Amino acid sequence: MTxxxxxxxxxxxxxxxxxxxxxxxxxxxxxxxxxxLEEVCTTLVSDPELNFDNLxxxxxxxxxxxxxxxxxxxxxxxxxxxxxNLRVIMPRDNPEVISVSKFWVAADWxxxxxxxxxxxxxxxxxxxxxxxxxxxxxxxYPMRRDWEGKDFIRMPETGQEK
Amino acid sequence: MGVVQKxxxxxxxxxxxxxxxxxxxxxxNWSRASSLWYLLFGTACCAIxxxxxxxxxxxxxxxxxxxxxxxxxxxxxxxxxxxxxxxxAKRVKILYEQMSEPKYVIAMGGCAIRGGPFYYDCxxxxxxxxxxxxxxxxxPGCPPRPESILEGCLKLQQKIKKxxxxxxxxxxxxxxxxx
Ligand code: SF4
Numbered sequence: 158m159t160x161x162x163x164x165x166x167x168x169x170x171x172x173x174x175x176x177x178x179x180x181x182x183x184x185x186x187x188x189x190x191x192x193x194l195e196e197v198c199t200t201l202v203s204d205p206e207l208n209f210d211n212l213x214x215x216x217x218x219x220x221x222x223x224x225x226x227x228x229x230x231x232x233x234x235x236x237x238x239x240x241x242n243l244r245v246i247m248p249r250d251n252p253e254v255i256s257v258s259k260f261w262v263a264a265d266w267x268x269x270x271x272x273x274x275x276x277x278x279x280x281x282x283x284x285x286x287x288x289x290x291x292x293x294x295x296x297x298y299p300m301r302r303d304w305e306g307k308d309f310i311r312m313p314e315t316g317q318e319k
Numbered sequence: 320m321g322v323v324q325k326x327x328x329x330x331x332x333x334x335x336x337x338x339x340x341x342x343x344x345x346x347x348n349w350s351r352a353s354s355l356w357y358l359l360f361g362t363a364c365c366a367i368x369x370x371x372x373x374x375x376x377x378x379x380x381x382x383x384x385x386x387x388x389x390x391x392x393x394x395x396x397x398x399x400x401x402x403x404x405x406x407x408a409k410r411v412k413i414l415y416e417q418m419s420e421p422k423y424v425i426a427m428g429g430c431a432i433r434g435g436p437f438y439y440d441c442x443x444x445x446x447x448x449x450x451x452x453x454x455x456x457x458x459p460g461c462p463p464r465p466e467s468i469l470e471g472c473l474k475l476q477q478k479i480k481k482x483x484x485x486x487x488x489x490x491x492x493x494x495x496x497x498x
Contacts (some may be wrong), residue, residue, distance in 0.1 A: 176344045290443070299442035310444075312439035 158207070158239045160185050166206065167241070171197060178244060184231075185241040193252045194245055199261045201232065201241070208236045212261035215268065218276035221302050224249045228277060230257065247277070255281040274300040328427045341343070346483050347433045348468045351395070351421065352476040353384040358394035360414065363401030365428040365462040370400055373465040382470055391417040396475070399454075400436060402430040403445045423479070424469050436461065 158166065167175060174193040178186040189197050200208045214217045214231040230243040246255055256279040258264040263304065267277045268286040276298035287294070296306040305311070329340040357380070361370050374380050374387060388394040391414045398488060403411055415422070426448050429435030434446035455478060458471035 196423060287407075296442075302441070306442055311437050 158237055163207075163239050163241065170204070171202060178242075182244065184240040184242050186244065188244050189243050190245055195234070195255050197243070198257055202260050206237070207234070209234045209241065211235055212214075212263045212267070215257075215264055215271065217271045217277055217298070217300060218244070219249075219275065220246075221249070221304050226252045226255055226275060226277060226301075227309075228262060228271060233313070239313070251278070252276070253278040253280060255280045258283060263281060276301065320466055347484060348391060348480045352479040353439075354394045354422070355383065355385045355472065355475070355479075356388045356394050357385055357390045357398050358391055358414065359387040359394040360397060360416065361400040362403060362407055363430060365400040365430065368400075368462040368465060369398055369427045369468045376388075377465075379466040380468060380472075383469075385466070385472065391415075392419065394418050395421065396423045396425065397452075398425045399420055399431040399448045399452075400427045400429055402435065403448050403451075404443045406443070407447050408445045408448075408451045411448065412451045421479075421482075424452055424454045424459060425456045425468070425475060427458045427460075427468055428463060429459060431452070432457050440466055 160180065160183055164177070166179075166184065167187060168177070171193075174197060175189055179268055180186055193201065198272075201207050209232040211233045212230065212253040213233050214229075214278055216229050218227045219231055220226065224248045225246050227244055227246040230245075232241045232243065233239075247254065252275075254277065256268055258266065258268060258279075259281075263283075265284060268282055269284070272278055272282070272285065273287045273290055273294075297304055297317060299306065327341060327345055331340075339403050357370075369410045370387070372378065380386070385396070391397075395418070397412065397418065401419060402463075403473065415424070426432050430437065430444070431448045434441070434444050437444035438446060445451070456471045456475045460467055463471075
């Protein structure tokens with residue numbers, strides 16, 4: 158499917174459950190509410206025309222200005238050769254979203270990483286252990302923008318940033 | 320007669336051969352410096368340059384008698400090639416302790432020396448491998464060219480050649496505590 162066809166197909170299928178975002182590098186992007194994610198993912202996987210069989214990337218995204226935090230899902234279909242980005246935005250304190258590892262197995266480790274670095278809880282995750290940080294880590298969630306740890310050294314302002 | 324050119328000797332010809340007198344220090348240091356087997360251990364981009372490119376035929380560690388070993392038990396030299404994260408730091412220390420004495424360490428690249436490009440704004444990188452193990456030679460660069468790391472190896476050979484057998488019992492090396 159071309160990106161335009163995909164956009165109209167998604168809009169027709171999910172109606173007001175999704176909200177269109179500006180496409181990045183030609184890939185259609187949609188915002189999904191956390192409570193609709195399970196239903197949206199089920200359709201994305203099972204619908205024979207959409208057929209999203211692969212999750213190449215899943216990551217966190219932090220917006221301290223609006224006190225929101227999000228998860229980005231980059232989807233790809235080997236069968237139909239089209240891409241789609243989904244974004245789930247949640248309030249920053251105690252964010253929680255369902256685990257999509259029952260739809261895409263690759264999400265297992267991505268979600269472990271995101272949970273540990275951003276502090277996002279993934280409900281019903283099959284193996285919710287930490288993945289990357291040192292074993293005795295207790296300094297919070299380092300990929301949040303306002304994080305500061307014991308050994309953290311912030312880059313001094315040089316006046317050349319912009 | 321290679322030995323005669325490399326170490327200071329006293330040579331006396333006797334019928335049917337010759338007698339060589341030399342010091343134990345000279346012979347031991349010469350043999351150690353010429354057979355620095357290094358641990359095959361790379362953690363980031365520097366490993367491409369320092370272990371693979373320099374180990375391949377264009378630059379060639381073998382010229383200095385340096386052969387890679389895949390086990391710390393057989394290695395004399397650890398070339399710390401690459402970024403050491405806090406999580407890896409403990410493993411580096413274990414690998415270092417598994418190597419048998421005498422052992423030497425070359426810290427290669429900005430990362431192993433002081434955290435390199437990850438010094439600022441980073442939550443996971445150890446700022447210098449000398450915080451966990453003692454380092455003999457520092458080779459700066461990001462990454463250092465193969466010529467620099469070979470120069471570092473030659474510097475280490477010079478250092479080894481100055482050691483004395485009588486110092487062995489005294490060489491209690493400083494081993495820092497991990498953070
Ligand atoms: S010093 Fe540079 S080349 Fe070497 S490991 Fe660090 S970032 Fe990579």
